[in-house]
Amino acid sequence: MERGAIDVGSLDGPFDLQATLESGQSYLWRRADGRAYEADGAHGGDHTYYTVVPPIEGVNDERAVVRVRQRGGVRDGTLEWESTTDATGILTHLLRLDDDLEAILAGTPDDPLFERAYDAYEGMRLVRDPPFSCLVSFICSAQMRVSRIHGMQRRLEDAYGDPIDFDGETYHAFPTPDALAAADEEDLRDLSLGYRAPYVMKTARMVADGEARPEMAADMDYEAAREWLTRFVGVGQKVADCVALFSLGFLEAVPLDTWIRSVIADRYPDCDRGGYVETSRAIRDQFGGPVAGYTQTYVFHYLRSGGE
Structure with missing residues (x-):
């Protein structure tokens, strides 16, 4: 297993993992507690999400299991991840962490x-499924x-x-x-x-x-x-x-x-x-x-x- 973290403060603009993954854009991530999409208006949580990522040209050569959780706020928090490989590039790609969100919305x-809408769900980004x-x-x-x-x-x-x-669990x-x-x-x-x-x-x-x-x-x-x-x-x-x-x-x-x-x-x-x-x-x-x-x-x- 590999582990790592991404400093949200280093991104161009805020990021909210829950709003991004529970806003009707993507149906390919599971929430570890099984409660994804149970509530409308999801944002700001610290839940763990996971997915199995196929090979993506220029990003990852092999299929990977990725788990990620956000700690802290949408401007000063941390994305903590665990994976079968280095997941920094995978998460950057899938969650569009390379977008300049503030410039886009401005x-x-x-x-x-x-x-x-921008204020209610600060830090929500588009996905690249x-x-x-x-x-x-x-x-x-x-x-x-x-x-x-x-x-x-x-x-x-x-x-x-x-x-x-992966890590004692079976993912599909x-x-x-x-x-x-x-x-x-x-x-x-x-x-x-x-x-x-x-x-x-x-x-x-x-x-x-x-x-x-x-x-x-x-x-x-x-x-x-x-x-x-x-x-x-x-x-x-x-x-x-x-x-x-x-x-x-x-x-x-x-x-x-x-x-x-x-x-x-x-x-x-x-x-x-x-x-x-x-x-x-x-x-x-x-x-x-x-x-x-x-x-x-x-x-x-x-x-x-x-x-x-």
Whole structure:
């Protein structure tokens, strides 16, 4: 086992581990006490979270188990980690610790709603989830509360993920494309995937067969990438935006979910252009252009948790 710590005070801007991992962006981390996503408005806690990370080009060569806990505040605390390898680079990548958060938020438009959201969840950052697991997670997200989406991913890992022993515990990786491609549809339905089960299977087969991989969109222009991602079964424009934002680094992406559409209706009605693409372009400008996805994520977490 390797251990280490990251000084939050050394980052460009604050960081809040709980808000980042329990804000509906990522469903791939488990909380050690099993209570992730039980409460809305999560922030500021000192809980331990863990995940199994696949190889990431330029970051880690082998699959790794990572456990992390935040001690202290969002500006002067410490991220304490334990892992099968040096996890500093992994955590920096997955949790976007290399973002200049203060500069990003300072570059967004003045709006009292934005300011309230930023203040309520100070230090929340976007995530960079592995592309395939992010894709499957958001295929499962349609018409689901975040706690149920999280539960689906846990059941998928336990049923189809490779077991890995670490520090006396057994952890499960997210299933590989091959594993999900070979899954039985009824078994997936029994894991509460419902009508999403064939979508997950068919998308996994596309990846396993080499027909397409979500990371292939990373080098495209944003709107081209979003459209390209809709080739996967069960992926519409909104799910494609989630994958673009929470995995592929397109910080301009603004997934048009129920909460953001309510903001458009209440505060920016001129941005409702009818179609998804046109409305997305209009609200993106209002939310901060190149970093609009950060604003979207803060506003989503704030409103979903009872703000306003």
